[in-house]
Amino acid sequence: MTTICAPATAPGGAIGLIRVSGPEAIDITSRIFHPTGSTPLCDRRSSTLTFGLLVDKETGDTVDEVLVSVFRQPHSYTGEDTTEISCHGSVYIMQRILTLLLREGCVMAEPGEFTKRAFLNGKMDLSQAEAVADLIASTTEANHRMAIRQMRGGFSQYLRQLRDKLLRLTALIELELDFSDHEDLEFADRSELQNLAQDIHTSLTELCQSFKLGNALKKGLPIAIIGETNAGKSTLLNALLQEERALVSQVHGTTRDTIEETIVMGSTLVRFIDTAGIRQTSDEVERMGIQRSFDKISQADLLIWMLDATRAEEQLQSLTPQLLPHLSDKPFFLVANKKDLLDTAHREQVLHLVTSFLQSHGLAASQFMCISTHEAADIDSLRTLLTHEVEALTCPYSSDALLISNVRHYEALKLALAAIGRVIDGLQSNLSGDFISQDLRECIHHLSDIVGDISASDTLHSIFQNFCVGK
Ligand SMILES: Nc1nc2c(ncn2[C@@H]2O[C@H](COP(=O)(O)OP(=O)(O)O)[C@@H](O)[C@H]2O)c(=O)[nH]1
Ligand SMILES: [Mg+2]
Numbered sequence: 046m047t048t049i050c051a052p053a054t055a056p057g058g059a060i061g062l063i064r065v066s067g068p069e070a071i072d073i074t075s076r077i078f079h080p081t082g083s084t085p086l087c088d089r090r091s092s093t094l095t096f097g098l099l100v101d102k103e104t105g106d107t108v109d110e111v112l113v114s115v116f117r118q119p120h121s122y123t124g125e126d127t128t129e130i131s132c133h134g135s136v137y138i139m140q141r142i143l144t145l146l147l148r149e150g151c152v153m154a155e156p157g158e159f160t161k162r163a164f165l166n167g168k169m170d171l172s173q174a175e176a177v178a179d180l181i182a183s184t185t186e187a188n189h190r191m192a193i194r195q196m197r198g199g200f201s202q203y204l205r206q207l208r209d210k211l212l213r214l215t216a217l218i219e220l221e222l223d224f225s226d227h228e229d230l231e232f233a234d235r236s237e238l239q240n241l242a243q244d245i246h247t248s249l250t251e252l253c254q255s256f257k258l259g260n261a262l263k264k265g266l267p268i269a270i271i272g273e274t275n276a277g278k279s280t281l282l283n284a285l286l287q288e289e290r291a292l293v294s295q296v297h298g299t300t301r302d303t304i305e306e307t308i309v310m311g312s313t314l315v316r317f318i319d320t321a322g323i324r325q326t327s328d329e330v331e332r333m334g335i336q337r338s339f340d341k342i343s344q345a346d347l348l349i350w351m352l353d354a355t356r357a358e359e360q361l362q363s364l365t366p367q368l369l370p371h372l373s374d375k376p377f378f379l380v381a382n383k384k385d386l387l388d389t390a391h392r393e394q395v396l397h398l399v400t401s402f403l404q405s406h407g408l409a410a411s412q413f414m415c416i417s418t419h420e421a422a423d424i425d426s427l428r429t430l431l432t433h434e435v436e437a438l439t440c441p442y443s444s445d446a447l448l449i450s451n452v453r454h455y456e457a458l459k460l461a462l463a464a465i466g467r468v469i470d471g472l473q474s475n476l477s478g479d480f481i482s483q484d485l486r487e488c489i490h491h492l493s494d495i496v497g498d499i500s501a502s503d504t505l506h507s508i509f510q511n512f513c514v515g516k
Contacts, residue, residue: 046125048073049162050146051154052139053129053515061134063142064515065151066127066159071115073149074128077102077142078113086128091117099132099142108145109138123159124166157512161505164497170201171497171508175451178512179263186312187262187439191448200454201496203447207248208492214241214468215485218478235472242469245488249462252449256458258439259450261346265307265316266435269341271368272351273360274298274322277382280418281351282306282319285428291319298322301334303341310432313439318345323364342368346438347431348377354415355386357395361402372408376434379403379410380427385417453508457491464488 048067054060065074075086080097089095093115099108114129121127132138147153155161157178164174176195183189194200217238261267270278279291279300291304304319318341321334342348350368352360371377381395392415399413412430416423449455464487471481493499 047152048150049154049158050143050151051159051515052143054134056134056136056139058134061132061139062515063130063132063139063146064127064154064159065130065146066121066123066125066154066162067151068126069150070126070128071117073146073151074113074130076149077145078111078130080113086113086115089115091115091120099130099145101141101145108141109133111142119166119168122168123162124168125162154514155509156514157509157516160512160516161509164505169196170198171505172200172204172451172454172495173198174497175453175508176200177516179450181513181516185262185309185314188314188450191259191262191450194447200447200449203248204492204496207245208489210241210245211465211485211489211492214238214245215482215489217241218482218485221478235475239469239472242465242472246462246465246469249458249465252447253455253458253462255447256449256455259448260452260455262313262439262448263450265305265314266347266438267316267318267341267345268347268349268431268435269318269320269338269345270349270351271320271338271342272322273353273356273364274324276322276351276353276360277418278322278351279304279319281349281380281382281424282317284418284424285317297324298326298328298331301331303334303337310428310435313435315431315435323367339367342371346375347434348372348375349431350377350379350410352379352381354381354383354392354395357381357398361398365402365406369406372406372410376411376438378427378430378434379413381413381415382418384415384423385419387415454495457494461488461491464491 046067048065048069050063050065053062053064071087077099078086078097079100080086080095082095086095095113095115097111097113099111100106101108109132112131114131116122116127118125130142132142160174160177163169164171173196176192179188179192180196183192270281272278274297275295279293282291282304283289283293286306286308290306292299298321300319300321302321305316307314307316320338320341321331323335323338326332326335348371350372379399381399384392387395395415403410403413411434414427414430416427418424449458464484467484468481468488471484490499497505
């Protein structure tokens with residue numbers, strides 16, 4: 046096993062950290078380090094800090110004053126002997142120290158190699174290792190909470206319980222098989238087996254269902270802004286983002302493709318999607334954009350339907366047939382824009398119109414607002430309402446509920462779910478235990494894949510290559 050080194054902090058901070066891990070970590074570090082005290086680094090106990098000078102032997106230069114932590118295997122992050130050199134954060138110093146470490150026999154770590162070694166040495170399972178990357182990337186309270194829970198083993202523990210249940214089920218079925226020659230003997234009561242299988246099926250279904258929200262929390266809860274051309278959708282996106290992201294113009298059909306941007310609202314990352322305005326058009330490119338708008342409408346968790354208030358009635362009527370199916374299955378806000386162009390009487394009229402429209406279609410918009418996207422106060426009110434709605438959408442999952450946010454886990458869980466589905470079918474149709482236990486094994490296999498008990502080396506490679514260097 047090689048001894049690896051890498052910077053663990055980004056350049057530019059006051060303090061920089063360089064990590065060294067592997068069988069020779071302490072030896073190599075001690076060759077470039079002169080402790081201030083009398084105890085050489087090699088004689089220091091695990092989890093100690095030693096102050097001293099980092100010296101280039103060849104030139105005799107003092108490179109920096111540093112603190113070196115020593116962790117002896119297995120009591121380290123990687124499970125190997127490890128040192129961590131805290132130096133001043135200058136890019137020059139860090140590079141110089143790394144050069145010395147390489148000269149003494151270290152090799153540069155690949156991205157994620159420290160965590161990969163931690164996994165290979167049994168310090169954590171694969172789902173925990175993946176959570177480390179999520180934790181580093183977390184930008185909101187919600188995805189931080191998901192990552193830390195997974196890193197601390199909440200998910201692994203739940204999977205282990207499921208696997209134990211599956212093993213019990215397999216044992217019962219194999220017991221039945223062993224005695225299958227005795228025709229009259231029915232050792233395992235099949236209805237009990239069914240209950241057990243059903244129980245596992247329910248757990249796996251819940252996990253799979255949680256992916257929609259888990260993934261949304263990770264990538265941003267999708268909120269689509271929809272409506273006819275020129276209603277002010279792109280202006281709204283820019284106002285919500287507080288930047289000029291999308292092109293705004295009075296030319297109809299300016300936004301031809303969807304534009305997506307994420308921002309944090311409350312504790313959640315949300316992803317606003319500005320869509321191409323929906324209208325009849327002979328322009329092929331614009332038609333493709335409109336088709337994409339409908340795709341985004343289906344994928345969104347929340348819709349903002351924007352009307353041009355000066356044309357509210359015709360816009361409500363013309364879009365209703367196409368939008369109605371989408372409005373009944375997810376929360377939506379109806380926003381009439383350009384209120385600055387209306388007098389008070391006209392505003393009342395729009396309010397009346399929208400209220401009776403909603404009633405006549407049996408729709409309950411979460412909110413109706415008449416705004417001007419040019420008014421900061423209006424944007425603030427809309428943002429407050431949206432934040433409440435977003436919190437409401439994410440709260441059905443209490444803070445300690447398990448949420449799947451990793452595509453790899455989701456794919457494995459879907460396969461496990463299909464396998465346990467076949468087990469239930471098999472039990473119901475009195476299939477021979479041979480076949481049933483085959484599906485049970487497959488189900489166990491997919492769960493084991495998530496925690497990395499059986500993962501092939503190329504799977505591991507593709508997971509760890511996305512890590513940052515030094516982790
Ligand atoms: N008077 C007025 N004009 C607006 C308002 N919001 C947007 N507009 C204008 O409406 C036109 C179309 O806006 P845009 O955001 O490109 O609409 P989109 O096609 O729905 O994306 C532009 O000229 C905007 O300046 C508003 O609140 N009041
Ligand atoms: Mg636009």
